[in-house]
Amino acid sequence: MKKVTFEIFRYDPDKDNEAYYQTYEVEIRRAGYLMLDALNQIKWEQDPTLTYRRSCREGVCGSDGLNVNGVNMLSCMTKVEDLNSDHIIVQPLPGMNVMRDLVTDVDDFFNKFITVKPYLIRKSPTPDKEFYQSPEDRKLLDGLYECIACGCCSSSCPSYWADAKYLGPNAFLRAWRYLADSRDEGAEERLPILNDQHGVWRCHTIYNCVEACPKELNPTDAIVKIRKMLLDTQF
């Protein structure tokens, strides 16, 4: 059975003055063995003190965003064999405070996407039946609503690291998901938030977020569209 070395970031504020890396040997037990299988193997068979987040184990809940060999990804969707490496370095998502081991503080991240008012805002009366929305208008939401709030995008963004108040690609993608929705009438309320100095203009269009998104979404494109909407409506 093939063995792979995992070098994992460790830090427990209860006992460690500083972080360190710990090495584990992991057996790759079948084809398609996932990073999450490897972490579970370490936790359940070698070292129960290793801590990380996980929930759905199929790439939709966004709990297990990690930095693996320098790249942000979900542990439950990443096959060890696809990393083409016998030595794998696992770290918490960068740009977020480490709570312990691979677990980061995500409160700030969640609070930021909430500030863009991510819900349908209506001024006109609501019909008794569903809002009618053409398949073409519905298609505009594809690539937007699939966001799983894993944090991989924001945590890969230098602007997010540099500016503690920067809303980040995730919040912008979520904002555009509603701005692009034919049923929504909330642009007036949302645009000033996005036009702030910590808003869309701080993006440097380096596409790190696009590279990092495990769901292959495109926050940069959303940012560009928000900017265009701002230019069209505010200036």
Next chain:
Amino acid sequence: MSVNVEYHKFDVVVVGAGGAGLNAAQVASQHVKTAVVSEVYPTRSHTISAQGGISASLGNLEEDHWHWHMFDTVKGSDYLADQDACEYMTRRAPEMIIALEHIGLPFSRTPEGKIAQRPFGGHTAEFGKRAVKRACYAADRTGHAMLQNLYEKSVEQGTHFYSEFYALELLENDGHVNGVICYDIQNGGLHVFHAKSIIFATGGNCRIYQTNSNAHINTGDGLALAMRKGMSWSDAEFFQFHPTGIYGAGNLITEGVRGEGGILLNKDGERFMERYAPTIKDLAPRDIVSRSMMKEILEGRGVGPNADHILLKIDHIGADAILEKLPGIHELALVFAGVDCTKEPIPVVPTAHYQNGGIPTNHLTQVIKGDMDGEALVPGFFAAGECASASVHGANRLGTNSLLDLVVFGRTAGEEAAKYAKENNFVELEEDAGKEGKALLEKFANANGTHTFGTVWNELTNIMQKNVGVFRTEELMTEAIEKLDEIEAKMDDFKVVDKSTVYNLDLIEALELNNMILVAKAATKAALERKESRGGHYRDDYPERDDEKYLKHTEVYLEEDGKNPRVTHRPVRMKPLTVETFPPKPRVY
């Protein structure tokens, strides 16, 4: 170990932040001060994984009626569901779908811009005559879209969130449920939430099976907490084995795949469902399809070197249709089966997916005492979603009825709990409130014995998989009970290696395992006592349904010792709210 306890007071406290919990919370928050405590951040609850759809007789593509939906639900349940609850749920369904659409759920659309609908297992028109398009969907990410929307809505409504809080004990005083004590996973703190109403929306427990479609967190905690306070678990023997779990991994391939034209094939390339359910074939209810697949496998017509799985063929509907209507499935098949489903079939096998029963409630989600002497209410206590049983799923749940259940009963729980909170005063906490929860926490935090989570959980899931699975017998289950007692004994010689107060997952897993063992014992005991075959509960030694003896709910309680399950029964509520009863009939499709 924390000694200080922080106290919080809310009118309504919801435990669990899945679809039911969040729908309850956003409704209750419109009326009273409401908090949600959840083991994970709300958008990470297991509702997120629901794929194919949510049913409602909108009739957007062809004629449909809630009464037909009610019939399908009752028949699907093998007549074990309570018919008043079935009427309530199916009648309220269209209004609920519209409400979800109004808060932004990105449903797929018909060419005219209405909510699109597709067929699903067991859904028929005119009381069983033909399959009907009843499942509303957002591609194959319906649960994901719904959970995100409900979270956003509840934030807008001002719900207070306590994320990564693990519930240790349900609190009560003089029969009134009045709080819950929780452990803050992030820093080891203890918190007592004092409330007028408590809503349990704690989800399922299929992590007790080795092959399962459930999230890591689905460990039956809410059920265990309720049972330790003298509540029963209704219909504990009924687990749903979803026919199409990905072979080896267990992750789900939605029934929507078969709704879009996917078919199951055995090793001879035969579409075998034609033999078992000639009318609706691959769209038969889940228990029937699962059993048919297992039968094919047991009779040597399984696929692969070990002849131990079945193929789900979908490529014939075309790559474009697959990528538009089932994009998530395409991704899952690639990652977990290594298969491009636009070209090759997906290897599948039945996987433990859903617990049909739960904490018994009436159709207004008020928790009831589930014994034969009537249905006394437990004041201040409400339950909704997979942890609860109103009951609408009985012996077998129809696909798409789980999302509907959690939306309808989640909303009802929010409405009823808020109403209760407005009409009643706080019931004082007992002086030593939370002492059992604290003791449990201390027991495991200080556990320095021999056994660790990995091995014990493995033994537990192994025995459940082999002995209390799709096919069951007296012998298998008696053996399971003996084995489960041995496993339980290991918890007194357990070891939690991690001693940190910060994000101690080792400790949480120990507490979860402790609950899973209780749940597994109760389920096995219930299954052993039901000497008939009904819905998802199939006994090789009693292959027929026996209405004379078993047209009744099982209720499992814990004996006074807090360990051993005791089984009693409760009549099925056969009388609907306004229409006539659907009398039990043989269940053929």
